[in-house]
Amino acid sequence: MGSSGGAGIGSLINQTLFNEILKHRNEFYTYDAFIAAAKSFPRFGMTGDDHICKKEIAAFLAQTSHETTGGWSEGPDGRYTWGYRFIEEQGDRVGPYEWPNNAQWPCAAGKRYYGRGPIQLSHNYNYGQAGRALGVDLLNNPDLVATDPIISFRTASWYWMTPQPPKPSCHDVITGKWTPTNADRAEGRLPGYGVITNIINGGLECGKGNDANVVDRIGFFERYCKILKVSCGDNLDCRNQKSFG
Known part of the structure; x- marks a missing residue:
């Protein structure tokens, strides 16, 4: 893939797919704002082949959907269609x-x-x-x-793309650029979506068994990967991971 930022992402996730993924989103979160914000981070959704790029988009939208969810089990179209409500x-x-x-x-x-x-x-x-x-x-x-919806998406993209040691960036994890240290491996942190949950909220959610928040994050990711026709990969949860601290 090239490094055209938002324009490139637009070729991987168009307005129709965005609407399907975020079926009941708040109107504040527009597709145009998402694409505009991506232009600030040319490597976002543009690192690796199409499968990796789409998987990153799915992971980003899934984690942020959990953060903003208004879903519930009996909600219309299921709980994982209600991201980006708040x-x-x-x-x-x-x-x-x-x-x-x-x-x-x-x-x-x-x-x-x-x-x-x-x-x-x-x-x-x-x-x-x-x-x-x-x-x-x-x-x-x-x-x-x-x-400001563009600034809103830009802050989320900044957090996603920026490592804050000892934490790697979410981007590096999902694109396979992060290599765990021996200490990471000893504490259960292996490449996969679960490490991203650890980066975002590991102190409250990881290493605690079958945590409901972790399950919710995975549910969004599985649905979005299915829509974008990519595999979720391994190590989706962080139940046995120690937090980065």
Whole structure:
């Protein structure tokens, strides 16, 4: 595949497929915003052959669908058609998510850094890093992630593409660019979709047996892989993995 970013992804997932995958999404999350955001990250969905590229798209949309899901078991068309329903964290889960002692990313007065957008970007340090990478002042304007759909998708893509040691990037894992260390192997972290769950929320979900959130993430991934006609691969869960810390 080439490195044409959004245009290339558009040849792999068109509007019709996007609508089928995110069947009941919030209208805030538009196909055009997804494609526009991809142009900021030319390697996203464009690394490897068509199978790998489509698998990455499926993995990205699956993980972010879980983060924003409004699905339930008896919901119309099944629970895995209800990704991308929420733009912000809901109800009692909403909190400031600030690290006031983090001098590198000082909290702006009166701003709250709770989950927003496809990846549910949280904490002032993530808003700070994402904003710097994207050239947007998200520390002072965190609500942009919930009001500008392109910026919203760009923050999710930034998180997906950016390693934060000791964690590799989600992109490198799903495209086969990540090689686990001996320590990773000893702690059960092997290449596959499960490591991406570990990157995103391993401290709460991994190494805990048959966790419902992990099952939900896998359910989205399996459905999206089927639609895009690619295999899911091995090591889908992280039940026996230790978190990266």
